[in-house]
Amino acid sequence: MRWVLAATVVLFGCTGSIMGNGPGPGGAGGGTGLDPSSPSACTGAPIDPGPLLMRRLTNAEYRASVELLLGVDAAAEVALFPADLRRTGFDNAFDLQTVSVPHADRYHAASKALVARVFADPSRRAALLGCDPSGGNRTTCLRTFVARLGRLAFRRTLEPEEIDTSFTVTTGETDPLEGAQLAARALLESPSFLWRAEVGPALTGPELATRLSFFLWGAPPDEALLDAAERGELATPAGLEAKARELIADPRARASFERFTDMWFGIDKLATTSRSASAFPQFGDATRAAMRDELHRLFAKHLWAESVPLLDVYTTRTGWLSTELAGIYGVTASGEHDWADHESRGGLFTTAGLLTLTARNDFTSPIQRGLYVRETVLCEKLTLPAGGVPPITIMPGETQEQAESRHTSDPACTGCHLRIDPVGLGLERYDAVGALRTQYPDGKPVKLAGKVLGLDVPDYAGGVELGRIVRTAPAASRCAVQHVFRWAMARMEDKGGIDACTLEQLGDRFESTNQSFTELVVALATHDAFRSRRPNEP
């Protein structure tokens, strides 16, 4: 397989590369999931955890943090924050993070509003304060409050000087409750809260707890986890693994990894996807919700159900129908549905949700669907030719079609287009909301056959066959590993370089556990790459 892929790349002159395909340390052992009989150069090799700058709380992490600190939902405030910039779908790429003026402005307004909301409710306020700051008790109570809230905010025990700073904010107010609000606001706007800074040469217990918690819960460590970390319970591999398994069993992990697959597969985009009202008059909020719901159930099963391999998500015969989806699928059933031997239904590539999010407003785009399979499912990176893609320009006397064909037959373009377009053409039987069709609106018959160049397979027709092809492709297995890696490490993998061994070890673990998602996540959470850090640059 490896050689087939390499040959294809050269043959078509596309500079795209495929995971595990490039030269890397250890030569043939540089990728993952390769011949297990060859001795791996990775055994016992020291792991470079790679570059990692401070990570700013993503908007989702900010919301989860406020939930933990104050017990209120910051959805309305966070909706006004600048959107997180994304890379391959994920919102946590640390090198894209910044606190711009609009960020600082929204953080300031949000902390004021959120703290005021808690303090407006006497019982909530009392619970948050934990003591009565009126009268002679003022100083002790406010300092205790600052220390306890600050520990959750900074995800570690505060230094005395830090308690002083937050306490000082309270002293300008006559009313101790006003003072307490200001202290809480200051904590919520402090860089130590907004940024996850790791400062030591080695990770401290609370720093590792913070990594673990945001990776597995999408939320900061709670008091129990901080306590455990400060007792040194994460310091041993066994202790770390036990804690990771404990966190994964928590409902917070289910919710957080639903976001993970949402971002990996672009499912979250469905929330704002619109369709042409004239072409798809039935498409609306209920349709969007039903599409997302089916995909969420599909992934919940393949992420968490006992002994269900993750990649079965591409071939499963189970679907989940609502009224809206039954209409699109042309059946009358509802609830969990067995597609049995239906020719065109079953597996991720036949779901209305996926087919919608890879289409345009009122038409399908084989380029979009082809790119989706290449990049999102197989983790291929289609690098553009060095000179750039020439624009499609209609020259005198030329038709649009002639201009396009001149473009795609240009040696600089052919390679990539042959890799992209035919994949999508095999899905042309599904329209822009995923319903089956035999012809385009203009009456021309739809193309039925597609081809996944680079994979040693015959032409395919329809999403069921595409699912089978992808299910057995080693690149798809490696791609799942890469996406978990990207999410956990908040960066792209350097698959031919420093991350080669990490990815190989994770891939081996994934394959040897029947593609168990839980085991993959545990393997990463306990891996040296995850539990260590490079020292600061001078």
Next chain:
Amino acid sequence: MKSHLLSRRTLLRGAGVGLALPLLEAMLPRKAAAQTVAPTRLVLLHWPQGCDFGASDWSPGNEGIFFPTAAGASWPMTKCLMPLAPHRADFNLLSGICYGPLERKEESHDHAIALFTGAPHPVGRVGVSQGPSVDQVAARAIGTSSRFSSVGAKLFTDDEGWWSHSAAGVANPLEANPRTLFDRLFPATGGGGGPSPEYGRSASVLDAVKADAARLQRKLGRQDQQRLEQHLTSVRELEKAVAVAPPAPPSTCMSPQAPANGLMTDENVVAYAKAMIDLLVLALECDLTRVTFLSLGPSQNYHKHPHLGVSNVYHTLCHSPPAGTFDPYAGNEAGRRADYHKVTAFYMEQVAYYLSKLKAPRGALPPLLDSAAFVACSEFSDAGGHQPYFLPFIVAGKANKTMTTGQNLTYRCEWNPDFARAPWCANAAGPANRTVNDVWTTTLRAVGALQPNEVFGDVNIGTTGLSGLWA
């Protein structure tokens, strides 16, 4: 630390507006105002997906859709520029500006990031610029004494991180919600009976934030120190806006009206654009800022313009979809182009509206356009081919200098020989191969943000600036 916090709070409580504030031109006596130079402003406007430049054969009848066929002052009005006819004496059109060397590294929509940064960027990495954008360079030079060093806005929330950048890799988010922008410009703090205690409270909170940053700073690596410094810069900017009570509004600063809710839809795009332009002009009028940026929509634009009777998404008006798939304009290229022209004309209406607001008389004060440099532009010419050649620029405003306006200034663009045949290119009066960097360099020099020997953007472009604009 403790005493510093207390003393500062006391000062704010007691003095209310005790901190140094910019001298507002409207606060000056009438006679002095006439003699004092108003602050120089920079007003930037972006519209998406360019303009049709008349197919590529430029045969008679197929020309003059956007760019006029004649240079100089007596250029014939074109179809797409028609909404600007009432203002034609007030602006210069630049015909033939290109990305130059920048576009060779880019493709599709990616090179759009270079429009305001004048710097190349890694292919396909939206949001990762290789340098600051022109608005932020100006903000640091001429924006520091106003409450907001710059105010950036855009229509629609899709496509973050394209246009405005504080520094390489640091996107400057633009506000898409007119209500949020309004609340930020005109916060509801204060009220009757002296300055609100909220200003003092915000000052206290931000002092604690800065103290935390100072402690953290010492423990970080070099790169993180720079990122935290960026954060602190934002906090200091915020301080000006929330921790100091605002001065009494100048008399020319009309009492602001909050924009309506629910404007952020395709159906409301006319009111949406108007609300944003009104707010930005108000921010200039009240001297809350001296640098404004507005993007009228994302590149790769899937929005509709139903009020024009155009039912297809903007992107489809410029591009045909891949061969073999459904194309609402199949066999009707003329129809596609006609709809494209309608949308371009809509964007030119926004340029015209903006100009009319800036030209409006302000009592004893000169119109804002006298003190502002106004530049409207797009990331493409013909978006159908992602054309990085002949980028349209509309330049107006005196920027406290002089500029001969009403002209079509033409430049030969020889980066692509096929396009060098275009009439406004082949017969161009100006020098060859002028780039976006030349436009921005000239603009920034005019507003005093660059010295005459300094250039904007990538230093390898060969930037010299343009002659014939501000003097």
